[in-house]
Amino acid sequence: MNTTIKTKLSIMMFLEFFIWGAWFVTLGTYLATNLKASGSETAAVFSTQSWGAIVAPFIIGLIADRYFNAEKILGFLHLAGAFLMYQMFVSNDITVFYTYVLSYMILYMPTLALVNSVAFNQMKDPEKEFASIRVWGTIGWIVAGLAISYLFHWDSVDGISAGLLKNTFALAGGAALLLGFFSFSLPKTPPKVASTDKIKIGDILGLDALKLLKDKNFAIFFISSILICIPLAFYYQNAHPFLTQAGLENPTGKMAIGQVSETLFLLLLPVFFVRFGFKKTILLGMLAWAIRYALFAYGDGQSLSFMLIIGIALHGICYDFFFVAGQIYTNSKAGEKYKSAAQGLITLATYGIGMLVGFMVAGFITDNYKLADGSADWKMVWIIPAAIALAVFLLFGLVFSDTATTENKATAV
Incomplete structure (x- = not known):
């Protein structure tokens, strides 16, 4: 290039x-x-x-x-x-x-x-x-x-x-x-499919990849991916208002620490895959969500502001060790025939269905857990998604088997 x-x-x-x-x-x-x-x-x-x-x-x-x-x-x-x-x-x-x-x-x-x-x-x-x-x-x-x-x-x-x-x-x-x-002014990128080709809605939505759900482990991963997006939605929706009300100075700039962390842990992800395999890597990502929200629940913008900063910095593990690791796992399980369809299906399930439910749950919790002065009860707002993330962590840890992915982890990375 x-x-x-x-x-x-x-x-x-x-x-x-x-x-x-x-x-x-x-x-x-x-x-x-x-x-x-x-x-x-x-x-x-x-x-x-x-x-x-x-x-x-x-x-x-x-x-x-x-x-x-x-x-x-x-x-x-x-x-x-x-x-x-x-x-x-x-x-x-x-x-x-x-x-x-x-x-x-x-x-x-x-x-x-x-x-x-x-x-x-x-x-x-x-x-x-x-x-x-x-x-x-x-x-x-x-x-x-x-x-x-x-x-x-x-x-x-x-x-x-x-x-x-x-x-x-x-x-x-x-x-x-x-x-x-x-x-x-960007390089020309012409269409990849002839306009006369027959349109298949199943291809567009990646529904052909539903056949992968016959694999018990992939089905568990798929369900866990949807469920973990419920606590994820709490972060997108509530993190900035919470950090602002907690008194953390320059909250938007400090939240950028999460993206720096994301870049760093993306580089470390192959190392974790090779040493620990898919299951332990993704479990660490799930556990990080629970720890992050516990830190938010008990931290503040003054003497305990370091807890909020650590919670923000955990974003790299939360995101990379679950979502990016999940994309790699999906790629290794799908094979050439369903590779694109599987990625499309996971995206639809997580950013579509999972987070849609997550945002609704987060809104309900924020509206129904209030302090006496009418402000949000932030401790409960963060404890609840922490509990959800921990439940998904336990479900995945107990039911998912890593034996089938161990042989694929090198090629997946």
Whole structure:
């Protein structure tokens, strides 16, 4: 890959995840402080990510893979997204805001697959080349968080009281506008399927991979993947409002520690796979969720702020040792015939169904566990998902057998 193309792909990844990190991290706090949203209303807004994940395969399978170049669709989706970001910026009503954010997520979630498609199309050896491109996405997310906290101070106490968090939508919208136009300069990525080929909904949703559920261990992993997404949703929905109310300074910037951790543990993941196998690796990821939430439940933003920082830093283990490890396991079990379908099915099950249920549960818990002054009982808000994560950990540890995966772990990594 020549330097010009590599630079363009790196910029694409940087902007793609800068956009997401610029508004999604602070969304929970914005909804509570600017729009006075309830827990169930906040859950409904966050669940738009899941609806976007459910709709995304149809946009990719019915349009991107059949009729138009991926880079052109990427450009149009981000330009439309920039317009919707502006509408979110000026919206003052939670019902109207929900309409815009739902529309945005339906457009944004497919772009996660499109940027990968554009990148992979330029690579001769993706296993060696992709990581150096994808890491710029993580850097983009980190830069967005640092800018919000340390450059603009929108998430400071004064900034929140002044309503400055709404500026995150302007920042994300500007980046979306830039990426929208920039996308048309990316390398051409033509459709991979002839427009005359017969459309199979089962192929689009990855339903052919349901045959893998006949394998007891894969079925246990599949169910566990859905269940662990319930506590995961609590983090996305409640972490920033909690850290803000706990008094942790520059919470958005400090949450970027999670992405740094994610990068570090991604490099360590192959080592854990080789030494401990899939089962122990994924169990560690599950246990990390329970430990993280216990730290949140008993920490605070003053004398025990180190507990909150450790909880944030555990993100690398929580995410990489479960989700990335799960993707590797799925790849090893599916074989060539169902490889793409299996990954699509797992994504649909986790980011679609699992997190959709998770956001609803998180909203219900936040609404129903209150202190005497009407504020959220954060100890209970975190103890409950910690218990759920621990239950999934025990279920998986007792029922899943690693014997079938041990022989595959070297090839999977």
